[in-house]
Amino acid sequence: xxxxxxxxxxxxxxxxxxxxxxxxxxxxxxxxxxxxxxxxxxxxxxxxxxxxxxxxxxxxxxxxxxxxxxxxxxxxxxxxxxxxxxxxxxxxxxxxxxxxxxxxxxxxxxxxxxxxxxxxxxxxxxxxxxxxxxxxxxxxxxxxxxxxxxxxxxxxxxxxxxxxxxxxxxxxxxxxxxxxxxxxxxxxxxxxxxxxxxxxxxxxxxxxxxxxxxxxxxxxxxxxxxxxxxxxxxxxxxxxxxxxxxxxxxxxxxxxxxxxxxxxxxxxxxxxxxxxxxxxxxxxxxxxxxxxxxxxxxxxxxxxxxxxxxxxxxxxxxxxxxxxxxxxxxxxxxxxxxxxxxxxxxxxxxxxxxxxxxxxxxxxxxxxxxxxxxxxxxxxxxxxxxx
Amino acid sequence: xxxxxxxxxxxxxxxxxxxxxxxxxxxxxxxxxxxxxxxxxxxxxxxxxxxxxxxxxxxxxxxxxxxxxxxxxxxxxxxxxxxxxxxxxxxxxxxxxxxxxxxxxxxxxxxxxxxxxxxxxxxxxxxxxxxxxxxxxxxxxxxxxxxxxxxxxxxxxxxxxxxxxxxxxxxxxxxxxxxxxxxxxxxxxxxxxxxxxxxxxxxxxxxxxxxxxxxxxxxxxxxxxxxxxxxxxxxxxxxxxxxxxxxxxxxxxxxxxxxxxxxxxxxxxxxxxxxxxxxxxxxxxxxxxxxxxxxxxxxxxxx
Numbered sequence: 288x289x290x291x292x293x294x295x296x297x298x299x300x301x302x303x304x305x306x307x308x309x310x311x312x313x314x315x316x317x318x319x320x321x322x323x324x325x326x327x328x329x330x331x332x333x334x335x336x337x338x339x340x341x342x343x344x345x346x347x348x349x350x351x352x353x354x355x356x357x358x359x360x361x362x363x364x365x366x367x368x369x370x371x372x373x374x375x376x377x378x379x380x381x382x383x384x385x386x387x388x389x390x391x392x393x394x395x396x397x398x399x400x401x402x403x404x405x406x407x408x409x410x411x412x413x414x415x416x417x418x419x420x421x422x423x424x425x426x427x428x429x430x431x432x433x434x435x436x437x438x439x440x441x442x443x444x445x446x447x448x449x450x451x452x453x454x455x456x457x458x459x460x461x462x463x464x465x466x467x468x469x470x471x472x473x474x475x476x477x478x479x480x481x482x483x484x485x486x487x488x489x490x491x492x493x494x495x496x497x498x499x500x501x502x503x504x505x506x507x508x509x510x511x512x513x514x515x516x517x518x519x520x521x522x523x524x525x526x527x528x529x530x531x532x533x534x535x536x537x538x539x540x541x542x543x544x545x546x547x548x549x550x551x552x553x554x555x556x557x558x559x560x561x562x563x564x565x566x567x568x569x570x571x572x573x574x575x576x577x578x579x580x581x582x583x584x585x586x587x588x589x590x591x592x593x594x595x596x597x598x599x600x601x602x603x604x605x606x607x608x609x610x611x612x613x614x615x616x617x618x619x620x621x622x623x624x625x626x627x628x629x630x631x632x633x634x635x636x637x638x639x640x641x642x643x644x645x646x647x648x649x650x651x652x653x654x655x656x657x658x659x660x661x662x663x664x665x666x667x668x669x670x671x672x673x674x
Numbered sequence: 675x676x677x678x679x680x681x682x683x684x685x686x687x688x689x690x691x692x693x694x695x696x697x698x699x700x701x702x703x704x705x706x707x708x709x710x711x712x713x714x715x716x717x718x719x720x721x722x723x724x725x726x727x728x729x730x731x732x733x734x735x736x737x738x739x740x741x742x743x744x745x746x747x748x749x750x751x752x753x754x755x756x757x758x759x760x761x762x763x764x765x766x767x768x769x770x771x772x773x774x775x776x777x778x779x780x781x782x783x784x785x786x787x788x789x790x791x792x793x794x795x796x797x798x799x800x801x802x803x804x805x806x807x808x809x810x811x812x813x814x815x816x817x818x819x820x821x822x823x824x825x826x827x828x829x830x831x832x833x834x835x836x837x838x839x840x841x842x843x844x845x846x847x848x849x850x851x852x853x854x855x856x857x858x859x860x861x862x863x864x865x866x867x868x869x870x871x872x873x874x875x876x877x878x879x880x881x882x883x884x885x886x887x888x889x890x891x892x893x894x895x896x897x898x899x900x901x902x903x904x905x906x907x908x909x910x911x912x913x914x915x916x917x918x919x920x921x922x923x924x925x926x927x928x929x930x931x932x933x934x935x936x937x938x939x940x941x942x943x944x945x946x947x948x949x950x951x952x953x954x955x956x957x958x959x960x961x962x963x964x965x966x967x968x969x970x971x972x973x974x975x976x977x
Contacts, residue, residue, distance in 0.1 A: 297697070310970065329697075345970075351800050354970045364697045374701040376802040388793045390722040392729055397721070404718025405801040407703075407711035408692075416690075423687040453802075454690055456697035485688035488697070 298365035300457055300490035301327035301350060306359035308345050308514075319345040321514035322359070327507075329364070329456075330487055334505035335494040336607060342514040343494040347461050350492065351381050363457060377407075379457045382450035384443070384465025391435025395426055395445050398434050399452065406453035413452075420448040424478055440471030447478055457490045458482075464500060476504060498607040510611055517614040526605045529613045533577040536561060538599035539590070542571045549575060552589050554582025570598055703802075715803035719811025720818070723781075727819050737773070737823040742830055745769030748894045749835050760928045761895065763837045764921055768893040770828040771920065774858050775887070775913045777820040779880055782862030785812055786870040787877075795870075799966065805959045809866060813859035842926040846937055850923060853944035854916025860951030861912055867958035871965075891917060898933030908934055912947050915940050 303325040310317045320342045327333045335343045348354035349361055352372035361368045363375045389398045396417055403413030421430045424444040429437060437445065443463070450458060460479065464472035483489045495501050501508050502522045509519045518525060542548065549558040554577050561572035577583060580602075590597060694700055703711070727733060748765045786809075789795040798808050831837065841847060872879065890907040891897060891914035897904040898918070907914035919940035922931050935943070965971075 348970065353796055353799055353967065355967045364701070366701065373802065376800055377701040377703060378697045379800075381797075381800055383793075386793055388797050390726070392726045393722055397725060401718045401721050402797075402801075404714040404721070405798070405803055407707070407714060407802055410714070410717070419687045423685060451688070454692045456700065481685045482688040485685055486691055486695075488695075 297329045297488065298362070299326045300329045300331065300364055301325060301333070301492060302360075302362040302365075303346070303350075304360045306346070306349065306356045306361050308342075308349060308354065309357045319514055320349075320356070323511075323514070323516055325509060325516060325519070327490060327492065329490055332483060332491045332504055332506045333493070334501040334508040335492065335511050336496065336498065336501045336508050336611070337494075337511035338496055340513070341511040343511055344461060345514075346511075347381070347459050347492065347494055351379065351459050352376060377453075378455060379459065380406075380450040380453055380455040381459040381461065382443075382446050382463055383460075384462035384467075386443070386446045388446070388449075389434055391433060393434055394431050395434060395437070396421060396430045399445065399448055402449045403452045408452065416452060417448075420451055423481075424448045425474060440467050440474075443467060443471065443475060444478070447475060451482055454486075456488065457492065460491060460493045462495055463493070464495075464497065472500075476500065480504065498611075502607055508607065510607075510614055512611075512615045518610065522607065525607060525610045529605045529609045532556060533580045533582070534603040535575045535577065535583060535586075536599075536601045536603055537573045537575060537590075537597060539571045539573065540569070540596045540598055542573065542595055543593060546573070548593060549573065549586075552586050554578050554585055574603070711802060712804050712807040715801070715807035716811040716814065719808045720815035721811075723812070723815025724818055727822065733819075733823075737819075738826045738830070741769055741773065741823065741827050745827065745831050746834075749831075758930060760925055760930050762835050763839070763925050764896060764930075765894045766828065766831040766835060766837050767921055767924065768917060769831060770824040771854075771913070771917050772888070772893060773820040773824040773827065774817070774855060775891075776884075777816045778858050778862035778865070779884060781816050781819075782812055782859065783865035783869050783880060784877060786866045787873065790870065799963065805963060806863075806956055809863040809955060809959065812866070813862060816862070817855060817859060839924045840926045840928075841924050843923060843937070846941065847920070847923045850916065850919045850937060850941050850944065853941055853948060854912060854920065857912035857916065857944045857947035857951060860948050860955065863955035864951045864958060867955055867962055870962060871958075887911060887913060890914060893917070896921065896931045896934075898931060901933065904933065908940070908943065912944060912951075915943050915947070919944070 303323055306320055306323045307318070308320040310319055323342070323346060325346075335341075335346065337343050345354065349356050349368060350363060352368050352375050355369055363379060366374045368375060389401070393401065396414075399417040399421065400413050403416060404410070408416060418430075421427060424447055426441060426444050426448065429441055429445075434442070434445070447463070450460075458479070463479070464475050467475065479491060483491055491504075493501065493504060505522065507519060507521055508525060510517045510525070518528070520528075546558045546560065549555055556576040556578055558576070559574050561574050575586065577586070587597065587600075692700060745765055745768075748769075749762050752761045752765065786795060789798065798805060832839075869879070888894075890900065890903055891911055892900065892904065892907070896918070897907055897914050900907070904914070908918060909915075918931070918934050919937045921928075922934075922937045922940075925931070934940070
């Protein structure tokens with residue numbers, strides 16, 4: 288965790304204790320947050336991962352002082368979100384995916400300058416800061432272009448520049464790559480990382496349901512569902528919770544004796560042909576479940592003895608979606624009925640962007656314990672390219 | 675450690691830290707900084723209105739030619755009826771001042787609701803400024819826009835229809851004009867808050883009030899002719915009292931303006947309206963912020 292130099296003396300960047308939020312709704316009130324506890328250290332890149340309706344947006348609105356909690360206590364760098372919203376607003380900023388803020392008639396440069404005035408920058412300071420940031424986010428060519436003519440990716444870069452105008456100490460990113468193509472999403476992620484790395488102590492809270500994005504960016508992640516935090520940890524810690532065996536994918540030039548040969552090797556718990564193997568290819572793809580990683584050496588040696596050559600070897604890691612499925616018993620694609628209604632209204636991101644409906648059962652009948660991981664690996668690739 | 679911390683060279687553009695290296699220090703603004711920040715926010719919000727005016731020349735057609743045609747229609751009717759020449763002056767002045775009223779109704783009253791739909795309002799709430807700065811910025815920007823239109827209609831109509839003005843108290847004209855605008859835009863700020871509360875229905879309300887207000891304010895005739903109704907308008911509608919005061923001052927000595935208070939009294943009424951509307955809008959905007967935060971329904975675009 289990249290804690291600030293002064294992190295020893297600074298209070299938590301985010302300190303949330305027993306926060307509840309209930310919306311008045313008919314026929315009955317909707318519990319969006321059902322007692323959330325969360326501490327984020329200064330300098331941390333923290334992710335809230337969960338499906339639509341999980342309560343992510345509600346929590347971020349409370350932390351950005353836009354919404355009052357129904358109960359509990361929430362603080363940003365020690366400032367109470369209820370009583371000291373003014374001080375929090377001076378040191379934070381927020382950017383949401385699909386944001387259409389501002390005025391289309393203005394140019395990029397003018398729009399950013401307008402916002403710089405809202406954040407209290409002096410007029411000249413605002414112009415120079417805008418010019419620096421326009422260059423930094425890669426919008427130099429569009430600086431005099433009207434906002435209404437920007438592409439989605441360019442617009443989001445501009446939104447990011449807006450979010451950085453006041454050099455916030457804490458940046459709230461609510462689905463910042465929503466609806467962006469691969470290149471645009473990547474540039475946004477790199478931009479955030481560059482910005483955060485420039486000054487120790489800068490903190491980012493990211494909400495997303497792109498698991499690969501959370502995995503790539505976050506120091507720690509909280510998995511949220513139905514208004515509760517189900518687990519908190521580093522991505523590796525979370526994945527280890529569901530990894531009970533070592534799974535490897537082997538590609539061999541041939542396999543004499545079939546799977547039975549592999550199944551008899553020491554340390555091999557089970558073996559199966561990979562479901563996605565290309566029948567036309569001159570190779571055999573096999574998924575192996577081992578008791579632990581150390582058993583791999585024996586398998587490789589034994590395969591050499593049979594005359595098979597290993598063409599490719601890859602360890603199959605569990606994904607954050609596996610963690611989610613383990614924790615809540617359903618995939619990200621299975622939408623929760625929940626109060627985070629806004630998420631579904633913000634840009635038409637359907638199940639295809641959610642990662643493909645979860646891993647359950649795709650190859651489960653083929654080989655218990657392997658199919659899920661193998662399928663998830665494919666889903667993860669799909670998620671990686673979606674944003 | 676974040677993925678980027680160890681492998682990326684620091685971009686100097688991102689290395690700046692306003693207000694020092696401690697967030698607790700950076701968030702501690704002096705009262706002077708707070709005031710300066712709100713003045714900047716006001717200028718910032720006025721900016722798109724002024725820029726927009728220069729950027730979209732179509733406003734010359736919609737904002738000058740069409741109002742001029744409307745004014746011309748009444749002038750022609752009065753001339754056809756053989757009305758006194760003073761009435762042409764009344765119509766021309768009404769046509770010019772209508773620019774401010776229309777601006778208040780269309781670009782002030784409904785503006786916060788529109789800002790909410792665009793997603794701007796939540797950014798305004800989350801910014802370190804008072805929302806009154808935004809309202810004042812909208813008012814100042816709108817005032818600049820409308821002044822141009824009003825001046826253009828006034829000058830063109832005056833030349834085309836040969837209107838002659840009789841001004842005896844220039845100082846009072848300026849004071850009354852300024853008070854009229856401050857009362858009008860004070861009303862606009864209050865309506866902006868109210869319309870945000872009312873939501874979509876507010877637009878119907880806008881349509882509903884425009885013509886009746888024109889009528890009871892005496893847009894094209896001296897409001898004193900309406901008797902008790904005119905008196906009520908003088909007491910409640912800044913457009914009515916401002917227009918009547920301006921007519922008394924720029925067409926001094928005309929016998930057709932009767933039944934209304936003196937310009938001095940009307941100036942006091944306008945001053946009182948300014949104070950009342952400004953205080954009401956301030957109270958409303960605070961109330962709205964409280965409601966927005968507790969309900970989550972006023973500032974946030976999709977709720």
